[in-house]
Amino acid sequence: MKNKISAELLKGSLKPIVMKLLKENTRMYGYEITQRVEKLSQGKISLTYGALYPILHKLEADGIVITEQENVNNRTRVYYQLTPKGTKKSIEKINELEEFVKTLAILLKPNPSVGLCTT
Amino acid sequence: MKNKISAELLKGSLKPIVMKLLKENTRMYGYEITQRVEKLSQGKISLTYGALYPILHKLEADGIVITEQENVNNRTRVYYQLTPKGTKKSIEKINELEEFVKTLAILLKPNPSVGLCTT
DNA sequence: TTGGCATATATCAGTTTCTTATATATATGA
Protein backbone atom coordinates (compact mmCIF):
# COMPACT_ATOMS: atom_id res chain seq x y z
CA MET A 1 0.00 0.00 0.00
CA LYS A 2 2.99 2.27 -0.43
CA ASN A 3 3.32 2.22 -4.20
CA LYS A 4 5.33 5.23 -5.18
CA ILE A 5 3.85 7.53 -7.77
CA SER A 6 6.02 7.42 -10.87
CA ALA A 7 8.43 10.18 -11.71
CA GLU A 8 6.81 11.06 -15.04
CA LEU A 9 3.49 11.79 -13.39
CA LEU A 10 5.08 13.95 -10.72
CA LYS A 11 7.01 16.06 -13.19
CA GLY A 12 5.72 19.59 -12.93
CA SER A 13 3.72 19.11 -9.74
CA LEU A 14 6.64 19.27 -7.34
CA LYS A 15 7.15 23.02 -7.51
CA PRO A 16 3.51 23.89 -6.74
CA ILE A 17 3.58 21.34 -3.91
CA VAL A 18 6.63 23.04 -2.39
CA MET A 19 4.95 26.42 -2.71
CA LYS A 20 1.82 25.09 -1.02
CA LEU A 21 3.84 23.86 1.95
CA LEU A 22 5.67 27.17 2.24
CA LYS A 23 2.37 29.02 2.17
CA GLU A 24 0.93 26.90 4.99
CA ASN A 25 4.03 26.92 7.15
CA THR A 26 5.58 30.36 6.68
CA ARG A 27 9.11 29.03 7.24
CA MET A 28 10.64 25.68 6.28
CA TYR A 29 14.03 24.23 5.42
CA GLY A 30 14.85 21.83 2.62
CA TYR A 31 15.24 18.62 4.51
CA GLU A 32 12.04 19.36 6.39
CA ILE A 33 10.14 19.82 3.13
CA THR A 34 11.14 16.39 1.78
CA GLN A 35 10.13 14.76 5.06
CA ARG A 36 6.79 16.55 5.09
CA VAL A 37 5.97 15.55 1.53
CA GLU A 38 6.90 11.95 2.32
CA LYS A 39 4.59 11.88 5.35
CA LEU A 40 1.67 13.81 3.87
CA SER A 41 1.67 11.61 0.77
CA GLN A 42 1.96 8.48 2.92
CA GLY A 43 5.20 7.55 1.21
CA LYS A 44 3.77 7.88 -2.28
CA ILE A 45 5.74 10.94 -3.24
CA SER A 46 9.49 11.10 -2.81
CA LEU A 47 10.83 14.58 -3.29
CA THR A 48 14.50 13.93 -3.98
CA TYR A 49 17.20 16.45 -3.14
CA GLY A 50 18.21 16.57 -6.77
CA ALA A 51 14.75 17.91 -7.51
CA LEU A 52 14.20 19.99 -4.38
CA TYR A 53 17.29 22.19 -4.21
CA PRO A 54 17.14 23.36 -7.82
CA ILE A 55 13.47 24.22 -7.22
CA LEU A 56 14.28 26.20 -4.08
CA HIS A 57 17.19 28.01 -5.72
CA LYS A 58 14.99 28.91 -8.66
CA LEU A 59 12.30 30.24 -6.33
CA GLU A 60 14.88 32.40 -4.60
CA ALA A 61 16.30 33.69 -7.89
CA ASP A 62 12.77 34.62 -8.97
CA GLY A 63 12.06 36.51 -5.76
CA ILE A 64 9.40 34.04 -4.65
CA VAL A 65 11.21 33.17 -1.42
CA ILE A 66 13.83 34.72 0.81
CA THR A 67 16.31 32.67 2.84
CA GLU A 68 17.75 32.81 6.33
CA GLN A 69 20.69 30.67 7.35
CA GLU A 70 20.84 29.34 10.87
CA ASN A 71 23.26 27.07 12.65
CA VAL A 72 21.61 24.18 14.48
CA ASN A 73 23.82 21.56 16.15
CA ASN A 74 26.78 22.68 14.09
CA ARG A 75 24.82 22.04 10.92
CA THR A 76 23.81 24.76 8.53
CA ARG A 77 20.11 25.03 8.03
CA VAL A 78 18.60 27.25 5.34
CA TYR A 79 15.10 28.48 6.01
CA TYR A 80 12.86 29.46 3.13
CA GLN A 81 9.99 31.89 3.42
CA LEU A 82 7.58 33.30 0.83
CA THR A 83 7.84 36.96 -0.07
CA PRO A 84 4.60 38.95 -0.61
CA LYS A 85 5.10 38.44 -4.33
CA GLY A 86 5.73 34.76 -3.65
CA THR A 87 2.52 34.43 -1.67
CA LYS A 88 0.58 35.84 -4.60
CA LYS A 89 2.32 33.49 -7.04
CA SER A 90 1.69 30.61 -4.65
CA ILE A 91 -2.03 31.19 -4.64
CA GLU A 92 -2.04 31.18 -8.44
CA LYS A 93 -0.02 27.97 -8.65
CA ILE A 94 -2.18 26.23 -6.07
CA ASN A 95 -5.35 27.24 -7.90
CA GLU A 96 -3.89 25.87 -11.11
CA LEU A 97 -3.01 22.59 -9.43
CA GLU A 98 -6.56 22.37 -8.09
CA GLU A 99 -7.95 22.90 -11.59
CA PHE A 100 -5.61 20.18 -12.81
CA VAL A 101 -6.83 17.73 -10.18
CA LYS A 102 -10.47 18.50 -10.97
CA THR A 103 -9.90 18.07 -14.70
CA LEU A 104 -8.10 14.76 -14.24
CA ALA A 105 -10.96 13.59 -12.04
CA ILE A 106 -13.43 14.31 -14.85
CA LEU A 107 -11.29 12.43 -17.36
CA LEU A 108 -10.98 9.48 -14.99
CA LYS A 109 -14.71 9.03 -14.51
CA PRO A 110 -15.84 5.58 -15.71
CA ASN A 111 -17.55 6.79 -18.88
CA PRO A 112 -16.98 10.50 -19.27
CA SER A 113 -19.76 12.02 -21.35
CA VAL A 114 -18.84 14.60 -23.92
CA GLY A 115 -20.15 18.06 -23.19
CA LEU A 116 -21.65 17.16 -19.85
CA CYS A 117 -22.60 20.24 -17.88
CA THR A 118 -21.06 20.21 -14.43
CA THR A 119 -22.45 23.46 -13.04
CA MET B 1 -13.25 30.07 -17.49
CA LYS B 2 -11.15 28.31 -20.08
CA ASN B 3 -7.70 28.70 -18.55
CA LYS B 4 -5.50 26.08 -20.06
CA ILE B 5 -3.63 23.84 -17.71
CA SER B 6 0.07 24.52 -18.09
CA ALA B 7 2.32 22.18 -19.99
CA GLU B 8 4.58 21.39 -17.04
CA LEU B 9 1.68 20.10 -15.00
CA LEU B 10 0.42 17.93 -17.83
CA LYS B 11 3.77 16.33 -18.44
CA GLY B 12 3.45 12.64 -17.80
CA SER B 13 -0.34 12.55 -17.60
CA LEU B 14 -1.03 12.60 -21.31
CA LYS B 15 -0.10 8.99 -21.98
CA PRO B 16 -2.36 7.56 -19.25
CA ILE B 17 -5.17 9.83 -20.47
CA VAL B 18 -4.81 8.46 -23.99
CA MET B 19 -4.83 4.90 -22.64
CA LYS B 20 -7.97 5.65 -20.63
CA LEU B 21 -9.78 6.88 -23.74
CA LEU B 22 -8.70 3.84 -25.73
CA LYS B 23 -9.95 1.58 -22.97
CA GLU B 24 -13.38 3.22 -22.92
CA ASN B 25 -13.81 3.43 -26.67
CA THR B 26 -12.22 0.29 -28.06
CA ARG B 27 -11.19 2.06 -31.28
CA MET B 28 -10.10 5.64 -31.88
CA TYR B 29 -7.97 7.60 -34.33
CA GLY B 30 -5.47 10.31 -33.48
CA TYR B 31 -7.40 13.38 -34.51
CA GLU B 32 -10.44 12.06 -32.68
CA ILE B 33 -8.43 11.65 -29.49
CA THR B 34 -7.27 15.27 -29.42
CA GLN B 35 -10.84 16.48 -30.01
CA ARG B 36 -12.16 14.23 -27.26
CA VAL B 37 -9.58 15.42 -24.73
CA GLU B 38 -10.36 19.02 -25.62
CA LYS B 39 -14.09 18.52 -25.08
CA LEU B 40 -13.89 16.35 -21.98
CA SER B 41 -11.52 18.77 -20.30
CA GLN B 42 -13.69 21.70 -21.33
CA GLY B 43 -10.84 23.24 -23.24
CA LYS B 44 -8.42 23.02 -20.34
CA ILE B 45 -6.20 20.35 -21.85
CA SER B 46 -4.78 20.66 -25.35
CA LEU B 47 -3.24 17.44 -26.54
CA THR B 48 -1.03 18.62 -29.40
CA TYR B 49 -0.13 16.42 -32.35
CA GLY B 50 3.53 16.75 -31.54
CA ALA B 51 2.75 15.05 -28.23
CA LEU B 52 0.06 12.65 -29.40
CA TYR B 53 1.65 10.88 -32.35
CA PRO B 54 4.91 10.03 -30.59
CA ILE B 55 2.79 8.63 -27.74
CA LEU B 56 0.70 6.51 -30.12
CA HIS B 57 3.75 5.27 -32.02
CA LYS B 58 5.41 4.34 -28.75
CA LEU B 59 2.30 2.47 -27.63
CA GLU B 60 2.33 0.54 -30.89
CA ALA B 61 6.03 -0.25 -30.64
CA ASP B 62 5.46 -1.55 -27.12
CA GLY B 63 2.59 -3.81 -28.19
CA ILE B 64 0.03 -1.81 -26.21
CA VAL B 65 -2.05 -1.01 -29.28
CA ILE B 66 -2.55 -2.35 -32.79
CA THR B 67 -3.45 -0.18 -35.75
CA GLU B 68 -5.80 -0.42 -38.70
CA GLN B 69 -5.64 1.98 -41.60
CA GLU B 70 -8.81 3.02 -43.31
CA ASN B 71 -9.54 5.43 -46.08
CA VAL B 72 -12.31 7.89 -45.30
CA ASN B 73 -13.09 10.65 -47.81
CA ASN B 74 -9.77 10.11 -49.51
CA ARG B 75 -7.99 10.75 -46.23
CA THR B 76 -6.01 8.11 -44.40
CA ARG B 77 -7.27 7.41 -40.94
CA VAL B 78 -5.32 5.26 -38.51
CA TYR B 79 -7.38 3.52 -35.88
CA TYR B 80 -5.76 2.48 -32.61
CA GLN B 81 -7.02 -0.34 -30.45
CA LEU B 82 -5.71 -1.81 -27.20
CA THR B 83 -4.26 -5.30 -27.29
CA PRO B 84 -5.02 -7.67 -24.37
CA LYS B 85 -1.61 -6.78 -22.96
CA GLY B 86 -2.44 -3.12 -23.55
CA THR B 87 -5.72 -3.41 -21.68
CA LYS B 88 -3.87 -4.80 -18.68
CA LYS B 89 -1.26 -2.04 -18.85
CA SER B 90 -4.04 0.51 -19.22
CA ILE B 91 -5.71 -0.58 -16.03
CA GLU B 92 -2.40 -0.23 -14.20
CA LYS B 93 -1.74 3.23 -15.61
CA ILE B 94 -5.25 4.43 -14.83
CA ASN B 95 -5.00 3.16 -11.26
CA GLU B 96 -1.72 4.96 -10.87
CA LEU B 97 -3.23 8.17 -12.19
CA GLU B 98 -6.11 7.79 -9.73
CA GLU B 99 -3.63 7.37 -6.88
CA PHE B 100 -1.85 10.46 -8.08
CA VAL B 101 -5.06 12.51 -8.09
CA LYS B 102 -5.98 11.29 -4.61
CA THR B 103 -2.54 12.09 -3.26
CA LEU B 104 -2.55 15.57 -4.76
CA ALA B 105 -5.98 16.14 -3.24
CA ILE B 106 -4.58 15.31 0.21
CA LEU B 107 -1.66 17.67 -0.28
CA LEU B 108 -3.99 20.42 -1.44
CA LYS B 109 -6.23 20.29 1.61
CA PRO B 110 -6.20 23.66 3.49
CA ASN B 111 -4.09 22.44 6.40
CA PRO B 112 -2.94 18.90 5.76
CA SER B 113 -2.25 17.13 9.03
CA VAL B 114 0.78 14.93 9.24
CA GLY B 115 0.01 11.26 9.69
CA LEU B 116 -3.73 11.67 9.48
CA CYS B 117 -5.51 8.36 9.12
CA THR B 118 -7.74 8.38 6.08
CA THR B 119 -9.26 4.91 6.30
C1' DT C 1 36.07 2.51 17.96
C1' DT C 2 34.10 1.98 14.16
C1' DG C 3 30.40 1.67 11.22
C1' DG C 4 25.89 2.95 10.01
C1' DC C 5 21.90 5.90 10.17
C1' DA C 6 19.73 10.43 10.53
C1' DT C 7 20.48 15.12 9.61
C1' DA C 8 21.61 18.82 6.16
C1' DT C 9 22.89 21.03 1.71
C1' DA C 10 24.52 20.80 -2.96
C1' DT C 11 25.73 19.73 -8.01
C1' DC C 12 25.54 17.35 -12.44
C1' DA C 13 25.26 13.99 -16.41
C1' DG C 14 21.75 11.78 -18.57
C1' DT C 15 16.80 10.66 -19.67
C1' DT C 16 12.19 11.57 -20.73
C1' DT C 17 8.49 14.31 -22.17
C1' DC C 18 6.79 17.71 -23.77
C1' DT C 19 6.23 22.52 -27.12
C1' DT C 20 6.54 24.82 -31.34
C1' DA C 21 7.33 24.79 -35.96
C1' DT C 22 7.12 22.62 -40.14
C1' DA C 23 5.39 19.49 -43.79
C1' DT C 24 1.87 17.25 -46.64
C1' DA C 25 -2.80 16.53 -48.44
C1' DT C 26 -8.07 16.51 -49.11
C1' DA C 27 -12.93 18.43 -48.58
C1' DT C 28 -16.03 22.17 -47.91
C1' DG C 29 -18.08 26.51 -47.50
C1' DA C 30 -17.73 31.64 -48.02
Next chain:
DNA sequence: TCATATATATAAGAAACTGATATATGCCAA
Protein backbone atom coordinates in the same frame (compact mmCIF):
# COMPACT_ATOMS: atom_id res chain seq x y z
C1' DT D 1 -9.76 31.39 -54.15
C1' DC D 2 -8.84 31.25 -49.60
C1' DA D 3 -9.62 29.94 -44.92
C1' DT D 4 -10.97 26.28 -42.00
C1' DA D 5 -11.62 21.52 -40.72
C1' DT D 6 -9.88 17.08 -41.27
C1' DA D 7 -5.83 13.85 -40.87
C1' DT D 8 -1.02 12.20 -40.01
C1' DA D 9 3.83 12.97 -39.21
C1' DT D 10 8.69 14.57 -37.75
C1' DA D 11 12.32 17.21 -35.45
C1' DA D 12 14.92 20.80 -32.82
C1' DG D 13 14.96 22.59 -28.48
C1' DA D 14 13.45 23.40 -23.63
C1' DA D 15 12.36 21.96 -19.11
C1' DA D 16 12.04 18.95 -15.16
C1' DC D 17 13.16 15.35 -13.34
C1' DT D 18 16.30 10.81 -11.51
C1' DG D 19 20.17 8.81 -9.58
C1' DA D 20 24.80 9.31 -8.44
C1' DT D 21 28.09 11.69 -6.03
C1' DA D 22 30.13 14.89 -2.61
C1' DT D 23 30.70 16.90 1.98
C1' DA D 24 30.03 17.12 6.94
C1' DT D 25 28.09 16.54 11.84
C1' DG D 26 25.76 13.96 15.75
C1' DC D 27 24.40 9.83 17.86
C1' DC D 28 23.82 5.11 18.88
C1' DA D 29 25.07 0.29 18.86
C1' DA D 30 28.11 -3.66 18.28
